[in-house]
Amino acid sequence: MAGDFCGEVGCPVQKRRPLCPGTCGNAFLDWGEACDDGPSGSSSCYATCTPRGCGNGIVEPGEACDDRGETTACDSDCTPVECGDGLINHTAGEQCDDGNTSAGDGCAPNCRIEGCGNGLIEGTEVCDDAGESATCDVDCTRVVCGDGLVNVTAGEECEGNPGSVLCEDRGFSTGSIACDSNDCTLDTSGCVRLAYRCAVGLTLASSQTLGALQYEVDYSSASGEFFRRGGDVACTSSLPQVLSVFNDHDATRTLVGGAVSTLGFTGPVDLATCRFDTDQADTNAAQFRVSVVDASTLDLFPTNATVAVKTVTCGQNTTTTTLPPTTTTTTTLPPGKSKKYDVVFHLDDAVTLGALQYQVDYSDAYGQFLGLELDAQCTNLINGSLFAFNNDLATQTLVHGVITLSGIRGPTSVARCVFKAQGRKPVASDFHIVVEDATGLDLLPVDVTVSVSAIHRR
Structure with missing residues (x-):
């Protein structure tokens, strides 16, 4: 119909609305068609409204493949992937292709840039596995404990020192971890696992609604330590939708806790549970002294609040370190190589x-x-x-x-x-x-x- 843009005579391109019926073979270029040369097609367009030539997904005479572009098996010119053909096929893993398979010209025979990491042993390289492997380091030298390169694939965990790894990262309570110079694995012989693991429960004991709270727990009278150090201390907040932070000052034996909420939290309510490792089975709440540093209401007015240790529950310590600590298993490691x-x-x-x-x-x-x-x-x-x-x-x-x-x-x-x-x-x-x-x-x-x-x- 004239005026509806649905294929008026004389329009080289049909400006079709979504509801206009479109038919391949009507000699009009409808939306979604790449070409339309009528019901019989032409030398450049199939009757299915698909352009002829490389890149249409149809293997035509003279083409070895056609994957609608570069793939791991087919180049963009519809020829098979082959190193040395002058076409860099990144999908197939080629980094270069200078039209030959000669070595020493900057592009290796496997179309990787020459040098350590291209998978070919060249020059002074002892090995080259295109990266770290169980037998070859990233610098194309053999894996040797003590060479300064930590080869994780070969089972190395350290070189010379343990880095940032702590005994606590391996499930121990405290101590010093080292790097075994024989096999470059972490040596935990200097780590200590205290006999008991306790769950120290902290509570806001006063009946009030707070917007912010900061408190300190002095544990200098207790024998043992909160598990992990600084901001990594193993404390779990009991307050939903409240921003809670914890920091263990190991040197002063003080645990700092804080809670902030725009919605407020109302006491009495449990604040957190923290893991405390000790060698004393009779560890109790009296050994922890809690003082409130700051407390304010939702309207930011200071107020008095009371925080206390509500419970201390202890059990045998094992290699399992999840909170709450009252759940224990018996998975201590047996001796042996x-x-x-x-x-x-x-x-x-x-x-x-x-x-x-x-x-x-x-x-x-x-x-x-x-x-x-x-x-x-x-x-x-x-x-x-x-x-x-x-x-x-x-x-x-x-x-x-x-x-x-x-x-x-x-x-x-x-x-x-x-x-x-x-x-x-x-x-x-x-x-x-x-x-x-x-x-x-x-x-x-x-x-x-x-x-x-x-x-x-x-």
């Missing part, structure tokens, strides 16, 4: 996921996964994905998260992590796995199971 194992985690279900996150509780295992926090000695087995590992040695939990647009197609192995065992080989039942998140490519949640499928000696 340590051994390393590869633990393989497996997605058991026949599903396709876009995202997966699971947590592994290994407190029942005799040992620990190597690598601290984000430096966990783990390998993600899902190609082309974004991933992260986090190994919390204090709580003996390992978290693995992975996201991919191409899909995680189960059943499949998803990760492999290095476990250092003490006394006996770990078994699958030592690892308790909880899937925290699993979604399909459509972002809808999916019920899946992750398990330990294999444990191999390294």
Whole structure:
């Protein structure tokens, strides 16, 4: 119809509204069509309104492949990927392509920029595994404990000194950690695990509504220490929707706590629970002296408040370090030479996921996964994905998260992590796995199971 822009004669391009009917082959370029040369097509346009030529996804005469652009198997000119063809295919891993496969001209025969890290042993290099491996350092020298390079893949945890790692990071109460010069692993022989772990419960004892509170806990009369130091002290707030902070001043044996809320919090109410390690089973509330430094109402007027130690509950200390401390296990490490194992985690279900996150509780295992926090000695087995590992040695939990647009197609192995065992080989039942998140490519949640499928000696 004239005036509705639905294909008037003389219009070279149809300016089609969403409700206008469009038909491939009507010789008008409708929305969504790349070309339209009529029902029979032409030398440049198929009858399906698809342009002819490289890049249309159709393998035509003279083309070896056509993936609508560069892929791992096909170049952008519709020829197979080949190092030395003069086309740099980044998707296939090429860093350069100077049109030949000669060495020594800046571009190696595998189309990697020449030098350490390109996967080819050149010049004075002893090895080159295109990065850190179990036998080769990132500087293309052999792995040697004491060379100043921490090779996590080879099982090294330190070089010369333990860095920022503390005994508390390994589940101990206090002490000094060192670096073993024989195998570059952390030596915990100088760490001390006190016999008892206590949960110290702090409470706002007065009946009032506060907007801000700061208090100090003097524990100089108690035998022991709050677990971890400074702002990392192991305290858990009991106040929802309240900003709570804690700081342990180990030198003065003073724990500082603070709470701020725009909505206010009304006492009497529990404030926090803090872990306290001690060698005295009879540790009690009288050994902790609490003083209020500052307290104010919601309208910022100062007021008097009372904070007290409400409970002190103690139990036997073990390698498990999660709060609340009243829950204990008996997973102390037996004597014996340590051994390393590869633990393989497996997605058991026949599903396709876009995202997966699971947590592994290994407190029942005799040992620990190597690598601290984000430096966990783990390998993600899902190609082309974004991933992260986090190994919390204090709580003996390992978290693995992975996201991919191409899909995680189960059943499949998803990760492999290095476990250092003490006394006996770990078994699958030592690892308790909880899937925290699993979604399909459509972002809808999916019920899946992750398990330990294999444990191999390294």
